Every structure is written in structure tokens, then in C-alpha cells.
Amino acid sequence: MSAPIATISSIGKYEGQSVTLRGWLYNMRASGKLLFPIFRDGTGTIQGIVPKAQVGDEIFETIKSLSQESSVIVTGKVRADSRAPSGYELDVENIEVVQRVPTDEPFPISLKEHGTDFLMQHRHLWIRTPRQSAILRVRATIMRAAQEYFDTNGFTRTDPPILTPNACEGTSELFEMDYFDDEKAYLTQSGQLYIESTALALGKVYSFGPTFRAEKSKTRRHLTEFWMIEPEVAFAGLDDIMALAENFLTHIVHRVLEFNSQDLKVIGKDVAKLEAIQTPFPRISYDEAHAMLEQAYKEGKIEHPHTYGDDFGSPDETYISNQFDRPVMVHRYPAAVKAFYMEPDPQDPTKALCLDVLAPEGYGEIIGGSQRVSSYDLLKSRIEAHNLPLEAFQWYLDLRKYGSVPHAGFGMGIERVVAWVCGLEHVRETIPFARTLNRIYP
RNA sequence: UCCGCAGUAGCUCAAUGGCAGAGCAUUCGGCUGUUAACCGAAGGGUUGUAGGUUCGAGUCCUACCUGCGGAGCCA
Numbered sequence: 001m002s003a004p005i006a007t008i009s010s011i012g013k014y015e016g017q018s019v020t021l022r023g024w025l026y027n028m029r030a031s032g033k034l035l036f037p038i039f040r041d042g043t044g045t046i047q048g049i050v051p052k053a054q055v056g057d058e059i060f061e062t063i064k065s066l067s068q069e070s071s072v073i074v075t076g077k078v079r080a081d082s083r084a085p086s087g088y089e090l091d092v093e094n095i096e097v098v099q100r101v102p103t104d105e106p107f108p109i110s111l112k113e114h115g116t117d118f119l120m121q122h123r124h125l126w127i128r129t130p131r132q133s134a135i136l137r138v139r140a141t142i143m144r145a146a147q148e149y150f151d152t153n154g155f156t157r158t159d160p161p162i163l164t165p166n167a168c169e170g171t172s173e174l175f176e177m178d179y180f181d182d183e184k185a186y187l188t189q190s191g192q193l194y195i196e197s198t199a200l201a202l203g204k205v206y207s208f209g210p211t212f213r214a215e216k217s218k219t220r221r222h223l224t225e226f227w228m229i230e231p232e233v234a235f236a237g238l239d240d241i242m243a244l245a246e247n248f249l250t251h252i253v254h255r256v257l258e259f260n261s262q263d264l265k266v267i268g269k270d271v272a273k274l275e276a277i278q279t280p281f282p283r284i285s286y287d288e289a290h291a292m293l294e295q296a297y298k299e300g301k302i303e304h305p306h307t308y309g310d311d312f313g314s315p316d317e318t319y320i321s322n323q324f325d326r327p328v329m330v331h332r333y334p335a336a337v338k339a340f341y342m343e344p345d346p347q348d349p350t351k352a353l354c355l356d357v358l359a360p361e362g363y364g365e366i367i368g369g370s371q372r373v374s375s376y377d378l379l380k381s382r383i384e385a386h387n388l389p390l391e392a393f394q395w396y397l398d399l400r401k402y403g404s405v406p407h408a409g410f411g412m413g414i415e416r417v418v419a420w421v422c423g424l425e426h427v428r429e430t431i432p433f434a435r436t437l438n439r440i441y442p
Numbered sequence: 443u444c445c446g447c448a449g450u451a452g453c454u455c456a457a458u459g460g461c462a463g464a465g466c467a468u469u470c471g472g473c474u475g476u477u478a479a480c481c482g483a484a485g486g487g488u489u490g491u492a493g494g495u496u497c498g499a500g501u502c503c504u505a506c507c508u509g510c511g512g513a514g515c516c517a
Contacts, residue, residue: 027478034474051474068467083475103468106452111478112466113454117509173515190517215515216443228517314513356517365517413517427517438509 003075009043011088014078018093021046024128025070027111028063035063039074039090044262045130047084048076048092055092063095069107069128071098123433124442134263135429138256139418143208145255146229146412149248150206155231158198158205160191166392173214175224187212190411191230193341193396196372199232199407200399206231218437219314220426221364223415225435232409238343238353238371241408242329245357245367246281248412249327253277256421269423273360276325286333286351289320311337318362327366331355340382343371343406355410363420369410376400 006019023041030036033052038045052060066072076090083089101107108122109129119126126132150157163177163185179185191207198205211228231248233240253274256264264271284292293306293316302319306312311333312320321328332345335352342352357367373379379400383393390397418430428434433442 029476029479030473031476031479032473034476036476036479038477047477049475053474081475083477085477106468108452108467110453110467113478115454115510117449118453120509211517213516217513217515218510219512222516226517311515368517411517416517 006078007043008039008041008046008086011046011078011090012080015080015088016078018075018077019090020073020075021090022073023071025066025068025072027068028066030064033060035060037063037066037092039072040128040130042133044086046086046088046090048074048090050092059092059095062097063092066097067101067103067106068110069125070101072096073098120428120434120439121441127432130266132429134260134266135418135422135424136432137263138260138267138422139414139430141256141259142252142418142421143227143229143414145252146248146414147208148255149251150204150229150231153204155204155206156198156202157208158195158202159207159209160188160194160198162188162209164188166389173216175212175214189213190228192232192409192411195230195232195409196396196407197399199234199409200403200405203235204231204233216437221314221416221419223427223431223434223436226427226431227414228411229414230409230411232407234405234407236371236408237406238331238355238408241369241371241410242283242331242355245329245355245369245410245412246279246327249281249357249367249417250277250279252417253421264422267422267424269421273325273423274421278326281327281329281357282324283329283331284320285331289330292320292323309334309336314364317356317358317364321358321360321362321364325360327357327359329355329357338370340386340388341370341372341379343373343408344378353408357410357412359416359420361420361423363416366416366420367410367412369408371406371408374400374404374406376404 003018003020004014006014006021008021011019021039021041023039026038026040026045028035028037035050037048037050039048050060050063073096074092075094076092079089079091080087081089107125109125127136163179165185174186174189177185189212191209195205195207206229208229209227210225212225214224231244257271257274261271289312290306290308293302296302296319297305302315306316320330331354332351333354335342335344335350338352338354342354345351345353352370354370356365358364359366373382376397380397383390415427415430419427424430428436
């Protein structure tokens with residue numbers, strides 16, 4: 001096989017030439033002495049044409065007996081064909097079988113429908129299917145675009161530790177483990193407190209890594225292990241990070257539109273909804289959002305009334321986000337329902353200088369952030385009021401002792417963004433191997 | 443933790459309390475342009491587990507197990 005090695009996604013440039021593809025048999029149809037094997041190589045799929053009269057008995061029988069997902073090295077001539085979905089077909093000339101899938105134990109993921117449990121139990125194989133591969137490519141673009149945005153806007157990446165000595169916020173359920181002989185360690189649930197310190201060292205920073213929540217949530221929006229990207233900016237306030245959040249999200253969506261149009265097509269996402277994502281994003285205060293919900297309840301559009309002062313529930317967030325065609329930024333929640341480190345609004349100290357970004361189409365909160373308390377005394381009293389161990393937060397208080405400045409940041413959950421951008425039912429499809437309440441296999 | 447739904451062939455699902463079924467997958471046969479191809483045939487079952495009601499339970503009752511969806515909490 002002396003033909004050049006090609007990939008399916010860029011096979012068009014070899015039209016009329018013989019090429020070698022390395023991949024797997026995705027599916028095969030047959031019509032008497034004519035075979036239609038479909039090959040995939042991780043970049044796409046292409047249909048091969050195998051007429052018995054032209055390839056000879058040996059090659060014909062070799063291909064005819066191939067089972068789904070057998071690995072092959074196949075050589076053939078690239079031919080443009082209007083009947084092919086991708087525009088090209090491969091007139092097979094030769095094939096080398098790398099490994100034959102045994103027919104008494106065929107590839108489990110057939111092309112028919114499967115249930116969630118079965119697919120998740122075979123996630124290591126499920127990711128070979130075109131839709132799942134497309135989602136993982138979109139995820140990769142989103143992660144790359146997110147880093148690219150910060151890297152090209154003066155941010156320095158500073159990753160916080162994954163093993164932490166205590167609860168960052170003192171609220172969420174944490175995964176606990178032994179740390180050598182007589183200490184406990186916890187998997188990080190947010191790197192925020194740590195990047196506040198790197199922000200005061202480097203100015204504009206971000207972190208990007210896995211985050212763990214041991215909460216027993218089982219909804220389409222929750223994973224116990226998920227990836228979060230968090231910027232933190234010194235000398236910045238709420239307005240600054242609201243502007244940052246909308247520019248950041250817009251950049252990400254544009255990059256996906258630029259690089260993944262074919263994947264979005266496979267996934268079945270309406271691209272027009274993504275093209276509508278442009279700055280500025282609508283901004284509403286908590287009070288305005290509450291008024292919206294009150295009106296909606298009067299009109300019978302939501303089931304339960306929203307109590308002023310409470311955080312928004314999932315159905316509330318869905319209703320609010322459905323009123324807009326792009327992400328909506330809700331700001332200035334009551335301080336009482338938010339974390340202890342959030343700066344009070346000088347105009348109304350009962351409110352926090354915070355924001356939630358709610359994705360369109362009911363995908364919920366994709367970004368949460370705030371301006372941080374910069375006063376030593378206020379932060380200390382907040383820690384005490386929340387019954388948090390002061391000694392554990394001593395280093396955090398130091399940031400307010402040695403050159404404290406106003407600073408702000410947010411965290412964005414990658415999986416929820418992928419789910420929103422792709423239009424998926426569930427975040428478990430947005431990560432190669434989802435960790436959920438009832439599943440840690442494979 | 444609470445509320446709801448489900449569990450039958452490798453997979454997706456049927457079966458009024460009365461003989462355990464179909465499609466896909468697999469094997470064999472047919473078909474030279476198929477698009478989750480199609481046509482014919484074959485093999486494939488401890489109906490999640492344990493108990494109970496009944497002449498008779500996949501079906502009704504109880505408990506448990508597993509999974510799914512939602513709430514709360516969060517990104």
C-alpha cells in the first residue's frame with residue numbers, strides 16, 4: 001500500500017487519487033455482488049464501494065465477512081459522488097484487517113436505539129458513534145476557545161490545588177479522603193479562594209480544571225465531577241466581570257460556529273440560535289427578575305409563586321431564561337442567599353454584587369460570579385457569622401490585610417455550556433466519562 | 443433526603459390474570475447503488491431479587507435491589 005495516508009475529513013483534496021485510510025468499519029450494506037462498507041477514522045465517515053467483479057473474490061469475501069468496528073487499513077480511489085452525504089466515496093482497491101471483531105461477541109452499540117443505562121455502561125464504546133464524537137469535538141473547541149480568550153487578553157493561568165484542607169465555601173458536600181496519617185483532605189469544589197490570591201499577585205488570572213461536588217443531585221444539569229474555568233481580576237468590580245462574561249461567552253460560541261459547523265449538523269443543533277448570541281446580553285437585577293416571576297405567576301405561566309428574598313429555583317431560572325434569545329445576566333441577589341465572600345452593594349447592603357448567567361432554552365446557570373469582599377473586618381465578621389473556622393481562613397484574610405483591592409471573578413461550568421451549545425438533553429453526554437450520583441463505571 | 447416512572451432475548455420494546463412475542467443484532471441464503479437498505483430462514487428466555495394472593499402471575503400485593511426523571515443544592 002504505497003498510497004498516501006489520508007483522513008476522511010480532508011479527503012476531498014485527494015479526489016481522483018488512491019489513498020490509504022486507517023480506521024474502523026462503521027456499518028455495511030450489501031446488494032448481491034456489491035458491498036457498501038462505511039468506514040470511520042475519527043474525523044468522519046465515508047462509504048466504500050466494493051464490486052466483486054472488480055476487486056476479486058478474496059478482497060470481496062474479506063470485506064463481506066467483516067463485523068462492525070473491526071479495525072482496518074483500506075486503500076481506494078477517492079471519487080466525488082452526489083449520492084454520498086459527505087460528497088465523496090471510496091472505490092476500494094485493497095484492505096488489510098488489523099483486528100476482526102468476533103461475531104459471537106459483536107460490537108454492542110448497534111445503529112438502533114439504546115437506553116441510557118446501556119449506553120452509559122458502554123460509554124467507552126458509545127463515544128465511537130458519530131453524534132458522541134461530534135459532541136466531544138465541540139467540547140474541545142469550547143475548552144480551547146475559553147483558554148484562548150483569557151490567554152490573549154492578558155490573563156495568566158494559575159491552577160489551584162485539587163486537594164484542599166477544608167471546604168472553600170463551607171456549604172457544599174465534599175469528597176473526603178485520608179491525607180496520610182492524621183489529616184483529612186477534600187477534593188476541590190472551587191478554586192476561587194486560591195485564585196483570589198494569585199490575582200493579587202499577577203493581576204488578571206484564571207484557573208481551569210476539574211471540580212468535585214458530592215451533593216446527591218440527580219438532574220440533567222449535574223455531575224459530581226465537572227470542569228470549571230474561573231477568571232479573577234484585581235481592581236475590578238461587578239460591571240467589569242459582567243462585560244468580561246458576555247465577551248467571553250460570545251467568543252466561545254463564535255469559535256464553535258467557526259470550527260464545528262459539521263459537528264453541529266450531526267448533533268442536530270439549530271445554528272441560528274447560536275448565531276443570535278451577540279453582545280450585549282440582557283442584564284436584569286434580582287428585583288426585576290422577581291417582578292417578572294410575580295407577573296408570570298399571575299398569568300399562570302409558572303406553577304409556584306416566587307418568594308421575595310429566596311434564591312430562584314430551577315423552574316424560575318428556566319422561565320427567566322426563556323424570555324430571552326441569548327444568555328441573561330441576573331445581578332444583585334439578596335446577600336442572605338449568597339456566599340459569605342461576596343461584596344455588598346453600597347447602594348443597598350442587603351444585596352450582593354453578584355451575577356448569575358442563565359443560558360437560553362432552559363439550560364440553567366452556566367456562570368456564577370461576584371465582586372469579593374475587600375474589607376478585612378467585614379470578611380472576618382462574615383466568616384464568623386457563617387460559623388466557619390477562622391483559622392482555616394487566615395491565609396484568605398491575609399489577602400485583605402496586605403494591599404487589599406476590589407476584585408471580582410466568576411466560574412463557568414464547561415459541561416453546561418457544552419450542553420447548551422449542542423442542545424443536549426443531559427450533561428452526561430458532554431464529558432468523555434461522566435461521574436454521576438449512581439455511576440462511576442467505566 | 444423527598445416525589446414520580448421503569449426493570450421481559452445481546453439491544454429496543456409488546457403480551458385483558460390463561461401457550462413467552464416482534465424488530466434490530468448474530469448465523470445461513472437471495473439481491474450490482476444501498477442510505478439505521480431490503481427479502482427469506484435459523485438459533486437465542488431463571489420476565490431484576492425474595493416472599494405472598496390465586497386452579498393459574500410477566501401481569502395483582504409486600505419488601506428489597508438497580509436505573510431513570512424531577513425537587514432541594516449548585517456550575
